[in-house]
Amino acid sequence: MQTLEIRAARYDELPEVARMYRYSRDRCLSFIPRLHTPEEDLWFFQNIVFKENELTIVMGDEQIIGMMATKDDWVEQLYLDPRHLRKGVGTKLLDQAKAHSSGNLKLMCFVENVDARAFYEVHGFKEVKRTSGSENEEGAPDILYEWKA
Numbered sequence: 001m002q003t004l005e006i007r008a009a010r011y012d013e014l015p016e017v018a019r020m021y022r023y024s025r026d027r028c029l030s031f032i033p034r035l036h037t038p039e040e041d042l043w044f045f046q047n048i049v050f051k052e053n054e055l056t057i058v059m060g061d062e063q064i065i066g067m068m069a070t071k072d073d074w075v076e077q078l079y080l081d082p083r084h085l086r087k088g089v090g091t092k093l094l095d096q097a098k099a100h101s102s103g104n105l106k107l108m109c110f111v112e113n114v115d116a117r118a119f120y121e122v123h124g125f126k127e128v129k130r131t132s133g134s135e136n137e138e139g140a141p142d143i144l145y146e147w148k149a
Helices: 011-028 038-052 089-099 114-122
Strands: 004-008 054-060 063-071 074-080 104-110 126-131 142-148
Touching: 004 089, 011 038, 011 054, 011 063, 011 074, 038 054, 054 089, 063 089, 074 089, 104 114, 114 142
Parallel strands: 074 104
Antiparallel strands: 004 054, 054 063, 063 074, 104 142, 126 142
């Protein structure tokens, strides 16, 4: 088993974070439209995610294999390299988010993302409401999940 390092992302690592994010979305979320170029993804991480959130990365085998962006009691982003799914990486990230929360966490998950929904539900998140997708840029129906300690 590989050794994992979980830590705050550095600005110079954002190109790798953006590449892993795109790789994960392309493979795990093929049901949503690809709305942005890789350059736009990088801009998003440099100018929005990194500046407005706590951005945590998971290093494994000297590369970024996971990332999570949190703000207040929200998990804004949580993406893993699909080659590292079901190895405890996501659980470690969620555990960290729970430990740093006020005892309440929320997140949004696409309805069609059945694997992620099962993951969150196993980790104690409960469905609060469903939306039509009118509130996200992908236009895909999603679910508001909440976890309470």
